[in-house]
Amino acid sequence: MTATDLPVIAAVDGSAHSRQALDWAAQEALRRRLPLMIVHVRPPTRRMSQESQLREAEELLTGSVRRTARLAPELHPSTLAPLDFPAAALVSLSQDASMVVMGSRGLGGFRSLMIGSNSLAVASMAACPVVIVHGEGREEEAEEEVAEAFPDIVVGVAADESSAAVLEFAFATAVTRPGARLRLVHGWTMFTSMLSGGPVFDREAAADAAERSLAEVTAGWQEKYPQVEVVREPVSGSAARTLVTASGTAALTVVGRRKGGEDLGLGLSPVAQTTATHALGPVAVVPC
Incomplete structure (x- = not known):
């Protein structure tokens, strides 16, 4: 299997959030x-035998395949039910995947949490991009593909070479969505301008x-992706706040995984987290 036909992995656990992730992945x-x-x-x-657990897994996967057939009958998904800790298994599988798609919370998640520990762990360690699908966990079955209300792709861009993988993924995503704009967001402050050798007190120059x-x-x-309309948005202030706000009107928000978080002991940079x-x-979340 070549890099151009590595699968999209959809992680399912029976929760409404994972069903939304499955639909997005399909x-x-x-x-x-x-x-x-x-x-x-x-x-x-x-709490149960491996035989019972495997039987439940097979039922869940069969239902997931049927759901996918209603949404995307052209697809013929494969299935897998490894016995392992979820984050560890998905990180291992990510080595031979184009992306891993997960819900923001699973069955074990507390409703007060905005994102589950497994989603953050996989995003922190996976070898490929990890897409975390946020949603309200609605129970409706997907009968047909619904056009995205907001087609734009938003990407957080760091002012250094670490953005190459992020930009590659973002442009490759935008090119599959006719009419989508790619919004390149770069947050700056007077402090970051000073650190990069720029002007210290002149805000306009910064x-x-x-x-x-x-x-x-x-x-x-x-030039590599001439069909993609690009909008560059240097923004004064917090890049994370800008990206969170922009995500409300974006088909997908793309961020790099590591940029400043290593020294804090974080798998994700502060902006990515x-x-x-x-x-x-x-x-x-794209490894970079």
């Missing part, structure tokens, strides 16, 4: 013309410097 697999793999991880437990930095980092990508946790729509 539509994305169709757009990218990739195979779909539906995975239900059976965590080790003493804004110009941020705009130039964004143009330099993103140069060449529009805030965006993944508080976003109002699907978020892709």
Whole structure:
């Protein structure tokens, strides 16, 4: 299997959030013309026998395949039910996947939490992009594909080479959505301008410097993807707050995984963690 036909993995656990993630994954697999793999991880437990657990997993996967057939009959998904801890299994499978798609919370999640521990753990360690689908967990069955109300892709751009993988994923996503704009968001402050050798007290000059930095980092990508309309948005203030706000009117918000979080002992950068946790729509966390 080559890198161009690695599957989209949809993680399911029977929760409403995972059903929304399955629907999103099926539509994305169709757009990218990739195979779909539906995975239900059976965590080790003493509450039931492995035979009973496997039987439940098979029933869940069969129902998931039927749901996918209603939404995307062109797809013929494969299924897998490994016995392992969910995050560990999905991180391992991510080595041979184009992306992993998960719900923001699973069956064990507290309703007061905006995102589950497994979603954050996989996003922190996966070898491929991880899409966390936020939603209200509605129970409606998906009978047909519904057009996205907001087609734009929003991407958080750091002013250095770490943005290359993020931009590659974002442009490749936008090109599969005709009419979608790609909004490149770069947050700056007077402090970050000073650290990068820019002006310290001249706000207008700092804004110009941020705009130039964004143009330099993103140069060449529009030539590679000429069909994608690009909007560059250097924003004064918190990048995370801007991305969370923008996620409310975006088909997908894309962020890089590691940029400043390593020294704090975090698997995700502060911007990535805030965006993944508080976003109002699907978020892709890209290793970089």
